[in-house]
Amino acid sequence: MNSPHQKPEYTQSRKADHIRICLEEDVQFHHVTSGLESYKFHHCCLPEINRDDIDISTTFLGKRLGAPLLISSMTGGTQQAAIINQRLAKVAQQYKIAMGVGSQRVAVEKPQVADTFAIRKYAPDVLLFANLGAVQLNYHYGLDECLRIIDILEADALILHINPLQECIQPNGDTNFRGLLDKIRSLCKQITVPVIAKEVGNGISATMAEKLLGAGVAAIDVAGAGGTSWAKVESERAENALQKRLGKTFADWGLPTAECITSIRAIYPNVPLVASGGLRDGLDVAKAIALGADIAGLAMPFLQAAVVSEAALYDLVKVLIAEISTVLFCTGNPTLNELQKTGSLRKITNN
DSSP: OOOTTOOHHHHHHHHHHHHHHHHHSOOBOSSOOOSGGGEEEOOOSOOOSOGGGOBOOEEETTEEESSSEEEOOOOOSSHHHHHHHHHHHHHHHHHTOEEEOSOTHHHHHOGGGGGGTOOGGGOTTSOEEEEEEGGGGGTTOOHHHHHHHHHHHTOSEEEEEOOHHHHHHSTTOOOOOTTHHHHHHHHHHHOSSOEEEEOSSSOOOHHHHHHHHHTTOOEEEOOOBSSBOHHHHHHHTOSSHHHHHHHHHTTTOSOBHHHHHHHHHHHOSSSOEEEESSOOSHHHHHHHHHHTOSEEEEOHHHHHHHTTOHHHHHHHHHHHHHHHHHHHHHHTOSBHHHHHHTTOEEEOOOO
16 A cells, blocks of 8 residues: 555654654745735724624534634654644634544554544544645555545544655655646546645646646635745755755745745636645634635744644634734724625835
8 A cells, every 4th residue: 555665664754754854953944935915904993893793603614613713734653743633623623613633644553643644533523634745546545545544543634745856855756747637537536525635835826726626626725935945845854965955946946825826716706725834823814804705824933832732723713713803893894704895905016
């Protein structure tokens, strides 16, 4: 079941490396931003609404959420990851926000670590996303493996993450992407839960979204550039000078998150759309929603809080909710739907 050149132990150690590197090293984009800083809300000095009446709930893939937030896919497969996932699941349950887990390939390769992903008991009412690298469909994975990881999580949907740049730089990366769209199409026809196509920080263009949606994908998570650079992360893990150089060369490669949102939404006004990639606070979330996203995913802020304590996660979500609500109040919009309709967000020009 493994790729010919990888062992389960290697996949598990990579998980631990990723957490450590993301927390300890400078792996953020430096020159490419999410693009959200190019937009500004038009302030309304007299909102004519009661802040207590503001409603930031929403629906995504048929499930009601207390806020338009997704705890983006991060980790699993190690004991530390198990603790992180449990804490994340508990806060997701408390605030009724969506959550994804890290790639579950390690749980297929090494079934004894599957319980590090088994968080449904901590989040019985939460919209949960299973996760697998799309490229694994070219490495002997198929419907059975996808159903297995969905069962582990008791997931509501399956994320197929698409990461060609990361695989190019990653030691022993899986780089055969030939014919993958047809494999995705076949899986979407057979599987019983919605499939979400997600990048890992380099963005999904409108052109690629069109192909993926045509193949049967139910939702898009743009995961644009501007946040964590997985080229940098893999450069830190490099086993030789070539890999390290590649990671540095392509450290700022990708499509800004804001560009991905607007270009996809212009063509597909109704497709379920997740904005992620470089979002760091509730103001970023509100901008992404105003640009057309349905919900917004954050990873690094949640990871940083999760390694501290469960209480730190609760504090983070309280702040995010307060920030989103403040945007609605100070733009005179009682709901997220109104925020999208009223045109309160404007692109900043230098003229």
